[in-house]
Structures are given as C-alpha cells and as structure tokens.
Amino acid sequence: MTPANAAPGASSFDPGLILLAFAPVFLLTIGAEAWYWRKRDPSVYSFKDTVSNACLALMHQASDAFFLWLMIKTVYSWTYSHGLRTVPETWWSFVLLLLLQDFLYYFFHRASHRVRWMWASHVTHHSSEGMNFSTAFRQSLTYPISGMWLFWIPLAWIGFTPDWVILAVGLNLAFQFFVHTRLGALDSRYAGFWRWLGQYVNTPSVHRVHHAKNPQYIDRNYAGVLTIWDRMFGSFVPEEDAPVFGITRQVHTHNPITLTFHEWRDMRADVFRDRDIRYLWKPPEWRSPRAAVTAEAMPLT
Template sequence: MHTCAMTSPMTSGAPAAQGFDPGLILMAFAPIFVLTIAWEAWYWSKRDRSIYSWRDTLSNATLALMHQASDAFFLWLMIRTVYTWCYAHGLRAMPETWWSFALLLLLQDFLYYWFHRASHRVRWMWASHVAHHSSEGMNFSTAFRQSLTYPISGMWLFWIPLAFIGFSPDWVILAVGLNLAFQFCVHTRLRRRWPVIEKIVNTPSVHRVHHARNPQYIDRNYAGVLTVWDRMFGTFVPEQEAPQYGITRQVRTHNPLTLTFHEWRDMFADVWRERDLRYLWKPPEWRGPQAVPQGVASQVDPLSPNPTGPSSASGRAEQT
C-alpha cells in the first residue's frame, strides 16, 4: 500500500488510475462503520434488545476479518494481475475523468446485479453467499457477515469486462469497494419505506426484502446501488409483509467455520453421492434424477427470478 487518492489536471479531479491504493480509501470507512454499529446497538438496546444478538454480532465480525484476509491475499496474489493483463490487452484505456469514473460506477453496479443474482441461482456461488444470508438478525453488523471463499466462487470474474474495456485495475477495485460500502447503509431496520427513492436507489426497506425468507420475498431485490436493474429484469418486490430473516432451514450455529463451509461440504457430498457434476452449477434447490423420482426434479433456469420449488434461500443450501 502506498498513497491515498491523487488528482491531476488531466483527471479533472477524478481519482488517478495510477499512484493510489483503493484499499486505503476504503479503509477510511472502517471506523465509520464500527461507530455506526455501536450507535445502532445502543439505540436498539433502549427499544428492542432482540435486534442485536451479541453472539451473532461477534460471528459477523469474525467472518468479516476472515473475508478481508482472504480478499487481500487473493487480490495481491492473483486478481490484480489478471485485471492488469486484461487492461493491457483490452480495447483501449479510458480517459481519466469524472464522467468516465461515473460510467464505471454505473457499469459495475449493473454487473453487480448479475453477480448477486447468480450468487442465488448457481449453487457454486451460493456456497459462498449463503453465509451472508444465514443470520436471523438484520442490523448494520449483518453487512460484515461475508465469506472468505468469494475469491474461489468467482466474484472477481464479474469485473474482468471493466478492465478489458479500458478501466484501470485500481479504478475497478475502487468501484467495487464503493458499491459494497454503500450497501452497508441498507442493512438496518431503522427506516420503513421511501417509496419515491426506492424507485431508483437501494434502501433499507428494499434490502430487507432481499434478506427475508418469506416465500414472496425469496430471490428478489438483488440491487447493489440502483434498483432500476431489478425493475428492468423483473426481480423487484416492495416491502409489505414484515420480513422474517435468515434461510428457511436455518443453520443453528454461530461457528464461523461452519457458517463458511457447510454448503461447500453439502454440495460436494451431493456430487460424490450421485456422481453428478450438475450440482455445481444448478440452482441450490435442484435435485438430480438419482435423488428423486425421474420427472420430479426441478429443472430451473439458473437465473430465473421466480424458480419452481424451494428457493436458493431454502433447499439443501441450509442443511448442516
């Protein structure tokens, strides 16, 4: 890590593609996040102590540290190298201006929508993402509940097109981090609905729906920042019924290792037991012909917003 964001006349104030470390910029958010969690915990301690479980919060913090260590290791070992190669052999370098940075944020948010949707509809990716959904709580600390296996499941692959079309690797990494930093703000029960705002931008109400296991809410509201993608592709649902958080067959543990690896274990057990590699890329609820009578197995479009049968928030993804 070297220096923080720099500007130059050619960038017109946009963060320079060279000479700064996006990790330092994003690290600046850490104390803000911690103080916000502390304030929210204090707020709910005076009103509803059930909102914050200290065991759950400690588990979230541990998972966050594991996730950050894994991200840092894979980023410097491999991911940045791949982005740099794609940038060097791609179409052409984008000019370093505010408009190009704004375009990058828009394109990255669009790709985030598809990453997030695939993370619910492709079991290999759900094996990582399930850790984030396994909490029965919903508060700012839930945003920290992430898996160290995201580099293995392939989150970083979704940003390769950004480097290939000419955005520098540092800019790409910064855009991803800013998107995720924004999403910290929507993991809370503090606000009800902002109907006008949520037509365009993700809000706590919109994201509460995404974390709910109510049947009508499952596999909905994949937005990172902009809800226009959900509306465009038919996955938006407003919050109406009170959300019930978690996954439908809950993992009854706060052990970070179990929360991280239980679905990987179950997925590979299914592959081995039935000698069927399709368990790796089919939806989490999919059952092979050896598991159920022929013709009963759900044949679901891996990216269907309205799957038949159990959802990715249910099914075997939660067995432990």
C-alpha cells in the same frame, strides 16, 4: 496505484483498502444503532451474532487482500493492457464506471443466488436471522474461489484501470453497508418516501426484502445501488409484509468456520451421493433426478 496500471499523476492510495478506510464510519454506525436498539428492542443485536459477523469480516478481508495480491490484480492488469482502449481518467468516466460496475453487480448478485457454486459463498451473508448494520460484515472468505472477481474483468477490458475497477467495487459495497438495518421498518410515517426512493435506489426497505425468507421475497431485489436493474429484469418486490430473516435451511450456529463452509460441504455431499456434477451450477434448491433413486437404494435404519 502502481506504475503498471496507473495514469500519470494518479493517487498512491491503494483501492484494495477502501473498505478498511471506511471502517471507522462503519463501526461508529454500528455502535450508534446498537445503542438505539438497546432499550427499544435488545433482540435486534445478538452479542454472539455480532461477534460472529466481526470474525467473518476479518476472515473475508484477509482472503480478499491475499487473492488481490496473489492473482486478481495481475489478471485485471493483463486484461487492461490487452483490452480495447484506455479510458481517460475523468470525473465523467468514473461516473460511467460506477454505473457499469453496478450493472454487472446485479448479475453477480443474481448468479450468487441461482448458481450453487456461488451460493456456497453468498449463503454465509444470508445465514443470520437478524438484520442490523453488523450483518453487512457477515461475508465469506471463499468469494475469490466462487468467482466474484471474474464479473469485473469486462471493465478492465473496456479500458478502465485495475485500480479504478477495484475502487468502484469497494465503493459499491461500502454503500450497501448502510442498507442493512431495521431502522424505519414498516413505519407508516415514512413508508411513502421509502417506497418512492426504492424505485430508483437500494434502500433499507428494499434490502430487507432481499434478506427475507418469506416465500414472496426469496430471490428478489438484487440491487447494489440502483434498483432500475431489478425493475428491468423482473426481480423487484416492495416491502409489504414484515420480513422474516435467514435462509430456508437455517444453520443454527455462530461458529465462523461452520458458517463459511457448511454449504460447500453439503454441495460436495450431494455431488458424490448422487454422482451428479450438475449440483455445482444448478440453483441451490435443485435436486438431481438420481436423488430419488439414491434414496430408494439406501437401507432403512
């Protein structure tokens, strides 16, 4: 923590490094899961997909670190110093922060599926046709551009220190690593337990639904930690049919650059082709009324 936004006696640990601090646990978990599936179902871990996920994770972490240093912490610090009040740093206030951040995460995640500008970043995470712990690493370096960090500004304005806000976000994401797995998928022995737990907390079963492209599963289960938000806002669906992972317009490549920028490229092409800037904030499946006119005007080849 820095003197500008830290309480007296606060830890010197940089919360921006929280996910890196968890890296050994993440890597050991991936290794154990890969070993488990090696003889049971080798297709769960594709070598190319796993390498691609690792490359995307490194790119994402570098981008996050750069933008945190460049501007994000400065914005949070300014907001904190001009906010409502200073929230005391106690255990109960940190629990409150985790709850509020998880609430805001729900809306960030939902917007990331329903606003194309944000989907252009988030689609990278959903583009894998596999599901294992390494899929959690599959992130985009463009999240700072699409505006993920904007969703946490209210927390600083309320009075939580910027470092606490960043720490809460990191812990939420660290928790979500462990819901990216097929372990226990549709296992009748534990189905009742997972269904009960999923009513309250994000679980592998709940999150497999979120990653599926089955029509009944698309744009469901946005929970970070608590699924009560999905239930409150009508987006919860339990896992029943076996999920088919991926996106409806599948990108068949393991190239991290293509996986990062393909939707930005397509969005730009749609805006210029139909001369309609609404593509930036409309849902990913939306098409401009001008699209049909544009198609009719195109010469047949």
